[in-house]
Amino acid sequence: MSVTDQPRRRDAAATREAILRAAIEAFTRAGYDGAGVREVAAAAGVTAMLVNRYFGSKEQLFAEAVDRSFAAPTVVGADPAALPAQLAAALVARTDPASEPLNPYLLMLRSAGNPRAAEIMREAIGRHVGRRLTGLLTGPDAGERAELVLSVIAGVWLMRDVLATPALTGADPGRLKEHLSGVIQALSRPSPDPA
Amino acid sequence: MSVTDQPRRRDAAATREAILRAAIEAFTRAGYDGAGVREVAAAAGVTAMLVNRYFGSKEQLFAEAVDRSFAAPTVVGADPAALPAQLAAALVARTDPASEPLNPYLLMLRSAGNPRAAEIMREAIGRHVGRRLTGLLTGPDAGERAELVLSVIAGVWLMRDVLATPALTGADPGRLKEHLSGVIQALSRPSPDPA
């Protein structure tokens, strides 16, 4: 790691934390299948076996990495009326290709191909993100509208960062924010007007 | 494959087609990393080497599978005014877990983790889907709004089929269609009203 890689002081908690951080980084960048245990171990400055010794298996390591990554509150909005604009602004800002590369949505999108990883993430969503977002919405079908908002967020992250589609990466942020604000607004109302 | 697996009559075109079909199925079900060349070959009733002999490499096979999968027009809408409702209805119907398991969005979502696969799919989107959807929208920023619609579609497919989130899989189809129709409607207008 550092230039003078003196063997880190023996501290189980700190080492475990270093491995978990490295795992989040690796899984977010390369996905569940693309990240190897040896790679995670090397980034944490330890051996591959120590990873399994602390976390049991790659699958359990992934589960804990997902849980940690999803636990961090991505967007906090207090006023329900201002939520669409705030959410849209945050989404546009954070999906900027030059933005910070560590976030739960990238981890999710790049690991969705593996069935076991998908299960783990579904449970984590129900445990963290879904519940948090549902609380911000009002109405009887808040749960499903919250997951629709989640779908939109994930979809934008997919196209803009993972696939890096030209029209979205090069779009004007202000106009993009307007569009997305309208989309989220449409999902904020309990039931669409059957005019 | 069949019970009496008599060695298929030697026909280069037919064999190539069988391999390509098997590849689309495998890549859609397991993603780029999850599907192996031997698995594809076995499903087509041939040897792994023949796959590479016809397609050069796994990567080129994937590129051709993506191109074929994306070329099939998923939703055809003629009337721009009715487009949101039609698109929403088709999306809700086709993302039903009991629906047909072969479609470009699943292929895309489950392969997005691999960087090379992501590049290939980005090009294929620009070549097929993006252009097709852009033609259905009007206004100066039709391109970026088309990709936002694509983002919504992909996001719903991700949550409803790949992750199989409970609130979306169990949601009432009619109400879901209403919500999504409103979302797409918001993206159909050239520029949101700065009221």
Add this chain to the structure above:
DNA sequence: AAGATAGGTCTACAGTCGTAGACATACCTG
């Protein structure tokens, strides 16, 4: 019927993967 060629298979290699058991060493306690 005999040869030519397109169509397919066999064997194998070099690499990576996740993981298990035995072994070594740094640190704390007496």
Add this chain to the structure above:
DNA sequence: CAGGTATGTCTACGACTGTAGACCTATCTT
């Protein structure tokens, strides 16, 4: 200072991956 234990490493295995070259054989042509 001596011992014990927590902490970390080494070696290795079996399975799987994509792919290359040599080889076989069914089919068509003459």
